[in-house]
Amino acid sequence: MTVLAWCRDVSVVYGRGDAEVRALAGVDFEAREGETVALLGRSGSGKTTLLHVLGGLVEPSSGVVERTSRASYVFQSANLLPHFTAFENVAFAQNVSHRGGRVHLGPEELLELVGLSHRLDQLPGELSGGEAQRVAIARALAQETRLLLCDEPTGHLDSDTSARVLSLLEELQRELGFGLVVATHDPSVASRLEREVELHDGRIAREAVEA
Ligand SMILES: Nc1ncnc2c1ncn2[C@@H]1O[C@H](COP(=O)(O)OP(=O)(O)OP(=O)(O)O)[C@@H](O)[C@H]1O
Ligand SMILES: [Mg+2]
Structure with missing residues (x-):
């Protein structure tokens, strides 16, 4: 392994x-x-x-x-960027990260994977704790970790x-x-x-x- x-x-x-x-x-x-x-x-x-x-x-x-x-993090509280939507939080992580990992999914696909297709345009303040944490997981995966x-x-x-x-x-x-x-x-x-x-x-x- x-x-x-x-x-x-x-x-x-x-x-x-x-x-x-x-x-x-x-x-x-x-x-x-x-x-x-x-x-x-x-x-x-x-x-x-x-x-x-x-x-x-x-x-x-x-x-x-x-x-x-490459390693990425999911913290105890989601730590999302408050003025960006769920989509933008994931997209931003993807843009600043390197290419060449093994996950090649876009922000929409990643948010779909965590069951949040219907919350793309919501701001972190408009998400429940569990939803915010799922965005944080999608964001961590966006870094091609x-x-x-x-x-x-x-x-x-x-x-x-x-x-x-x-x-x-x-x-x-x-x-x-x-x-x-x-x-x-x-x-x-x-x-x-x-x-x-x-x-x-x-x-x-x-x-x-x-x-
Ligand atoms: N930046 C820091 N400066 C000084 N001491 C620190 C710092 N970060 C952690 N410590 C100390 O190091 C020890 C280990 O801390 P750590 O955060 O790794 O524990 P933990 O197992 O994650 O605890 P918790 O379950 O409360 O999150 C603790 O005694 C803590 O007070
Ligand atoms: Mg700790």
Whole structure:
């Protein structure tokens, strides 16, 4: 299986002196094509930091990280551009991203894929939380990504909507074959993904593969 991003013995230290926080301490991790992973661990255990290292948003203080392909993000709140419609939010991501990935769908097709053909012209303020999160997923896929890094993508959604957004992610993942890493507090989200990696104080405390 192709490795999309990996890190070896990665530590991340934020701040200095008395304010120093060791967010990751010697983490080894691999994200592989076609695989779904849940990153678990209580608040402050380092989940977001690990996603940021994998996506290249944070440089490790020590250790090695390498990406072999493009990664995109889905955040806890959709973070859409407020003055642009659903269509424009997706189209914008596509325009600023490189070509040459494996997803060759236009904004309309991507929004159709996430079940929002009827919401193309709506502004983010006119969308429900679940709809906004689906636009964020379409936007992430518009970047022709092979690795989707999701930071508590259903954290602000009710349990029904959260289940629907997750099913959508799984369906897209099966169809498009990208690697999926989801940081979550929610055991019901984690149990739907193939591999579980649990962080504790910046270290990997447990790894399990779903039967
Ligand atoms: N920019 C920063 N500056 C200083 N410390 C930080 C910064 N970002 C995170 N931290 C600290 O690093 C540790 C790990 O944070 P991180 O955000 O990775 O945890 P998390 O597992 O994602 O938590 P949560 O479940 O609450 O989102 C925490 O102790 C946090 O306070
Ligand atoms: Mg976090």
